[in-house]
Amino acid sequence: MHTEELQDLPAQRTKDLLLDRRLTVLETRFDTTVTMLPNKxxxxxxxxxxxxxxxxxxxxxxxxxxxxxxxxxxxxxxxxxxxxxxxxx
The missing domain is CATH 1.20.5 (Single alpha-helices involved in coiled-coils or other helix-helix interfaces)
Known part of the structure; x- marks a missing residue:
């Protein structure tokens, strides 16, 4: 690994964690919304x-x-x- 990649690793992990959190929130909202929609x-x-x-x-x-x-x-x-x-x- 290059030194630039090592320096960016914590920032990338933070971005990944934030992205995972946002994805979880969106999935929860989607699941909640889908269950509220009427069926046939x-x-x-x-x-x-x-x-x-x-x-x-x-x-x-x-x-x-x-x-x-x-x-x-x-x-x-x-x-x-x-x-x-x-x-x-």
Missing amino acids: ADLSELKAELKADIHGEAAQLTKWMAATVITMVIGFGGMILTLARAHGA
């Missing part, structure tokens, strides 16, 4: 829940729309009858 079963369960929620909301909206249309028909019918009686009288 989780996604299919979420999809089923969303479909059920959407169908429930659509049914609720349909009821409100039907009630609104019926109210408007009765209201306009009453106005037409009132105007017809006022003109006829």
Whole structure:
């Protein structure tokens, strides 16, 4: 070994130790993140829940729309009858 290589050896070991530490930290973060990601079963369960929620909301909206249309028909019918009686009288 040359004298330059001997002098750089402690600095290289320090760099290696720091690199190993950083790699360990990154691996730990990666392993933690991967376990938190949803799998196919989780996604299919979420999809089923969303479909059920959407169908429930659509049914609720349909009821409100039907009630609104019926109210408007009765209201306009009453106005037409009132105007017809006022003109006829």
